[in-house]
Amino acid sequence: MTAWYYSDAMNRRQGPVDTATLAGLQRQGGVDEATLVWRDGLAEWQPLRTLLSEILATPAFAPDTTATAPDTASQVHDYASAAAIPVSSPASPYTPPASPLAEQDDFQSGGEVVYAGFWKRFAALAIDSFVIGIAYYGMVIAMMIVLGLGAGMMEGSAAAGGMFALVAMVYLIYPLLSALYYVGFESSSRQATLGKMAVGIKVTDASGRRLSRGQALGRWFSHLLSYFTLYIGYLMAGFTDRKRGLHDMVAGTLVVDRWAYTASPQQQRRELGAVTIVVMVLALLAILAYAAIVLAIAIPAYHSYVQRAAGV
Structure with missing residues (x-):
C-alpha cells in the first residue's frame, strides 16, 4: 500500500495516508491542487496537481474530470517558488529545506557534494591576492603622490603629521580592502570571490546555504588563526574531512563546487x-x-x- 504525506494549511507535514484516503481528501476539499505531497520513490515534494492521475485512479474514486495537469510554464514556476515543508523529524532522505526556496536562491538540499580541495583553494587565493594587491598598491601610490605634493608645502610638525598619516594608511588600507572584498563577494548571490568563481567553487554555511554578511565577516576574521599557525590552518584543507581549513572549522563554513546544493549537482567536477x-x-x-x-x-x-x- 502506498503511503502518502501532504502539507496542511500551516505547512506542517501530515500522514501517512493511503492513496484512497488522499483521493477522498481531495474530493472533500481537505487538500487542493497546490498542496505539496510526497511518497517513497519521488525525488522531492511535488504539487498534488502533478500526481492527480495517479491518486484519483483508485477503485473507490473515479478520476476528477475538472482536474487538469500542468500545461504551462507558469504552473512549473509556481511550484519552483512554493514554500518547502518544515518537518520536526525527517522521514526520508528527500525531506525538503525548512524555509522557502525563494529565499534561498537556487539552494537545494540533498545530493552528492564535491568539496573544494587544497589546490583549487590555493589557486583561488592566488588570484584573489593578486586582485587585492593591484588595488592596494594603486591606492598607496596615489596617496603617496597626493601626500608628497602636500608635504612639499608643509613644514615642521605638519609635514611629520602627513608622513605619519601615510604610514598609518599603508598598514590599514590592505586589511580594509581585504575585508570588503571577501565579505562582499562571499555573501553575494554568487557566494564566491573572483578567484573562486574562476576555479568554479563557492563558500556556504555548514548546511550549504548562502552566508550572511555577519557570517562572511566572521570567516574573514577567522583567517587570522591560519596566519598565527604559520599557514598550517590553510594546509588542513588538504587532509581534513570535507576539505575544511582551520578558519572554516571556526566559522562553520564549507568550500564546495559551484554546482553543489543546487538543482544541478551532476555538473560538479572533481578534476582541477x-x-x-x-x-x-x-x-x-x-x-x-x-x-x-x-x-x-x-x-x-x-x-x-x-x-x-x-x-x-
Whole structure:
C-alpha cells in the first residue's frame, strides 16, 4: 500500500495516508491542487496537481474530470517558488529545506557534494591576492603622490603629521580592502570571490546555504588563526574531512563546487580544471624566479663576507 504525506494549511507535514484516503481528501476539499505531497520513490515534494492521475485512479474514486495537469510554464514556476515543508523529524532522505526556496536562491538540499580541495583553494587565493594587491598598491601610490605634493608645502610638525598619516594608511588600507572584498563577494548571490568563481567553487554555511554578511565577516576574521599557525590552518584543507581549513572549522563554513546544493549537482567536477592548473604553473614559476633572485643576491654577499673574514 502506498503511503502518502501532504502539507496542511500551516505547512506542517501530515500522514501517512493511503492513496484512497488522499483521493477522498481531495474530493472533500481537505487538500487542493497546490498542496505539496510526497511518497517513497519521488525525488522531492511535488504539487498534488502533478500526481492527480495517479491518486484519483483508485477503485473507490473515479478520476476528477475538472482536474487538469500542468500545461504551462507558469504552473512549473509556481511550484519552483512554493514554500518547502518544515518537518520536526525527517522521514526520508528527500525531506525538503525548512524555509522557502525563494529565499534561498537556487539552494537545494540533498545530493552528492564535491568539496573544494587544497589546490583549487590555493589557486583561488592566488588570484584573489593578486586582485587585492593591484588595488592596494594603486591606492598607496596615489596617496603617496597626493601626500608628497602636500608635504612639499608643509613644514615642521605638519609635514611629520602627513608622513605619519601615510604610514598609518599603508598598514590599514590592505586589511580594509581585504575585508570588503571577501565579505562582499562571499555573501553575494554568487557566494564566491573572483578567484573562486574562476576555479568554479563557492563558500556556504555548514548546511550549504548562502552566508550572511555577519557570517562572511566572521570567516574573514577567522583567517587570522591560519596566519598565527604559520599557514598550517590553510594546509588542513588538504587532509581534513570535507576539505575544511582551520578558519572554516571556526566559522562553520564549507568550500564546495559551484554546482553543489543546487538543482544541478551532476555538473560538479572533481578534476582541477584549466584555470587551477595554469595558476599552479604560474605560482611555481614565480617561486622559482623569487628563489633565483634571492640566490643572485645572497651568493655574492656570502663570497664578499668570506673574503672580508679571511682578510683578503
